[in-house]
Amino acid sequence: MSKFSCQNRLLTSDEYDYVFKKAKKVSDDNFTILFRENEKSLNLARLGLILSKKNTKHAVDRNRIKRIIRESFRHYKAILNNFDIVVLVKKGTDQLDRKLLRKKLDILWEKISNLSN
């Protein structure tokens, strides 16, 4: 089972700040991913998303990218245990198609997994 519920999300600004304060970083042309081992050792991966209106103009595109990231995260969260993760989306990402973005995310998740080991 690979669900994606409230437990797997970063909800408050405190939780976001926690990640920003001492984050490790992985990035490519479209995404910057910040991650940190979570405080209480929840044995869960948690995801937060940041898309600015500046970088992604239309609400439709923002929703699309969020869905793609969540879907990808859902598949990989077993590997990403104990991490709080914030994904920042860069300019121009809305131009790319779904399959390409999935591939790029796959590679980044693998990187994080390797770094932590």
Added chain:
RNA sequence: UGAGUCAGCCAGACAAUCGCUGUGUUGAAGAUCAAAAUUCAGCAUAGAGGAAAGUCCGGGCUCCCCAGGGCGAAGGUGCCAGAUAACGUCUGGGAGGUGUAAACCUACGGAAAGUGCCACAGAAAAUAUACCGCCCGGUUGAUAAAUGGGGUCAGACUCCAUGCGGGGUCUGACCCCAUUUAUCAACCGGGUAAGGGUGAAAUGGUGCGGUAAGAGCGCACCGCGUUGUUGGCAACAACAAUGGCAGGGCAAACCCCACCUGGAGCAAGACCAAACAAGAGUCAAUGAGCUAAGCUCAGAGUGUUGCCCGCACUUAGGACUCGGGUAGGUCGCUUGAGCAAUGUAGUGAUACAUUGUCGAGAUGAAUGAUUGUCCAAGACAGAACCCGGCUUAUCGGCUGACUCAUUUU
């Protein structure tokens, strides 16, 4: 059949698996004396738009110690009538314009209240003016013709003499002078707004008469103004009389007239919990009456967009301002000017009645992914308190009504 106009509708479909949000329900945890919030799991069910968009108008709703009256300011609207909760929206009508037509477009009140502006070009851009042109008169000059006068030459006739020669009359040619007329040129003084050229725009249009040339100078028709009659609720239209014509454009320039408008917004606002923290600063004026508590009156302060009145609150363990801190949870939050069908009234927008129906409610923010099949190959684009509009974006398809053209009957 093709081209087009208007109105309405749809917004890829189906299946399997995995996943997200709400609601209902079952079970477990909470969890015990008992219950609830809450969390997790299973099942069932619902889950973006015609524009959800721009935030351009109009409302509902909420708060601001009522938004009550007068004057002013600011902003908006602008043919008429109706619809509506309301509107800058819609419907019907009028006027002007576009199109063969169905139809469509229009910020469509006032330029005779006043002020201002009208680039370039042009004579002149607003008390009309006079560049070219046309016409009249005068002066000067040139040319031509006619008449008159003078001169020279030639011829004819005639007289004196009769040899040379001289005189006179007539005719013709040439020259000079004067007068008159005509034409042309220049200048001066008037008349003219027909024509020319400029411009986005030039002082009613066309025709005939008229005139020195022209001109509403006169007439006919058209346009315009005024008055009246008729039709219409009205905007306005038709007809008649009358005036010879007031009158350039711009009011999306100021302005004038009529009408409308309190402000801020769901991060509105209410409650619960936590936190700063028994924070700092500013303010002054009280008086009179009643035995007193307290109340009343006057004054003062604050608020009410500027002023006046009115109103409300305060007048001392009070009011206001500033600073600090918090954006955790619950409510608001989706049943509403709702949607659908039928009937009635109305040209219509719409209203009323009956019956049926419930169609997202997130909050670091839900509709997606994978695979397969089919086709016309999927555009613009994502709810955030809710409605009514407007505007903008948009692949394509369907339905109905109407118009034009062509063909056939």
